[in-house]
Every structure is written in structure tokens, then in C-alpha cells.
Amino acid sequence: MDAITLLTHRQSHPRLIEPAPTGDALENIMISAVRAPDHACLAPWQFFICEGEGLDRLGQLFVDSAKANNREQKDVERAAKLPHRAPMVIVTAMKYTFHEKVPRVEQLASAACATMAMQMAAQAQGFNGMWRTGSYAQCDIVKQGFGLAADDELVGFLYLGTPQTKAGIKPARNIQNYFSRF
Numbered sequence: 001m002d003a004i005t006l007l008t009h010r011q012s013h014p015r016l017i018e019p020a021p022t023g024d025a026l027e028n029i030m031i032s033a034v035r036a037p038d039h040a041c042l043a044p045w046q047f048f049i050c051e052g053e054g055l056d057r058l059g060q061l062f063v064d065s066a067k068a069n070n071r072e073q074k075d076v077e078r079a080a081k082l083p084h085r086a087p088m089v090i091v092t093a094m095k096y097t098f099h100e101k102v103p104r105v106e107q108l109a110s111a112a113c114a115t116m117a118m119q120m121a122a123q124a125q126g127f128n129g130m131w132r133t134g135s136y137a138q139c140d141i142v143k144q145g146f147g148l149a150a151d152d153e154l155v156g157f158l159y160l161g162t163p164q165t166k167a168g169i170k171p172a173r174n175i176q177n178y179f180s181r182f
């Protein structure tokens with residue numbers, strides 16, 4: 001798939017099954033992430049690849065978070081299963097570093113670009129994904145589970161795998177609504 005076709009037609013896929021990207025395909029995803037635009041070369045990110053027991057560990061963090069936040073029992077039970085909606089989840093963390101010229105928002109933007117780059121690299125190689133967050137991404141228990149500091153941020157849980165079904169084609173947005181000459 002050429003780059004323009006990918007960028008103009010990309011869409012996420014929530015139903016993801018085995019196989020997850022491995023070998024060169026996974027390495028391309030990782031290389032794409034660290035190729036993200038990055039003001040002052042801070043590399044303000046860290047990525048955690050979860051598969052198998054890693055997905056169980058991620059689920060346990062969600063369970064701990066749900067319990068600590070007094071969520072209903074059904075939410076606690078669901079929490080353990082959430083990461084297993086795909087064979088792989090790559091967690092993107094923004095690791096904040098103070099820099100005079102690079103405010104926090106730019107470091108967050110860089111980590112977000114890296115996450116999209118990974119999803120695009122996956123899709124370009126016949127896989128797909130779904131970028132998810134939810135309340136668990138904002139929870140200190142989950143952040144601490146990845147060794148993050150208070151200033152760091154969980155930017156996303158990128159679910160990756162092979163699309164289970166052929167996705168319906170999403171209608172294109174009207175570009176005139178979002179662009180104007182200035």
C-alpha cells in the first residue's frame with residue numbers, strides 16, 4: 001500500500017485476532033515509533049509491548065485500578081479481559097523532561113505522533129489496530145505499574161493484531177469544513 005492511499009483511507013479496527021505482528025513487521029512498527037517528530041531530540045516516550053502474560057499483567061493493573069476506584073463488580077471482572085481484545089497491546093507513555101523550548105504539550109504531541117506512526121506501520125503491513133485510552137490511562141495505579149512519574153502520561157493502549165473481519169468503509173469527511181485560507 002502506498003503512503004497516500006494509507007493516509008487517505010486508514011481506519012481503525014476494533015476486532016483483532018492472531019497473528020500479531022512479529023519479526024520484521026514488529027521491528028518496522030518499533031522503528032516507525034521512534035521516527036516520530038521530536039523537538040530537541042528529547043525522545044519523550046517509552047513503549048511497552050504486551051503479549052500473552054504481558055496482557056494478563058496489564059489486565060491486573062486495570063483490575064487494581066477498578067477496585068481502588070470502587071468500580072462495580074462487573075467492571076472489575078471486565079477489566080482483566082480488556083487487554084485480551086487483541087493479541088498485542090503496545091502501551092505508549094510520554095516521559096516528560098523539562099526543557100526551556102519544549103513545553104509539555106509538545107512532548108505529548110510527539111508521543112501521540114509515535115502512536116499513530118505505529119498504527120500506520122501496522123496497517124501498511126496487513127495488520128491493524130485500535131488506539132484506546134479510557135479512565136485506566138488516567139489512573140495513577142496504572143501509571144505506576146509502568147514506572148511512570150507524576151508528570152508522565154499514558155498516551156494510549158494501541159491494540160494490534162489481524163483484522164477479524166473486513167471493515168466497512170468509513171465515509172470521508174468534508175475537508176472544506178476543516179480547512180480555510182488564512
Ligand SMILES: Cc1cc2nc3c(=O)[nH]c(=O)nc-3n(C[C@H](O)[C@H](O)[C@H](O)COP(=O)(O)O)c2cc1C
Pocket residue numbers: 010011012013130131132133134155156170
Ligand atoms: C488519544 C485517543 C484515545 C482514544 N481512546 C479510545 C477509547 O478508549 N475507546 C475507543 O473506542 N476509541 C478510542 N479512540 C478512538 C479510536 O482509536 C478510533 O480512532 C475511532 O474509533 C475512530 O475510528 P478511525 O480511527 O477508524 O477513524 C481514541 C483515539 C485517540 C486519538
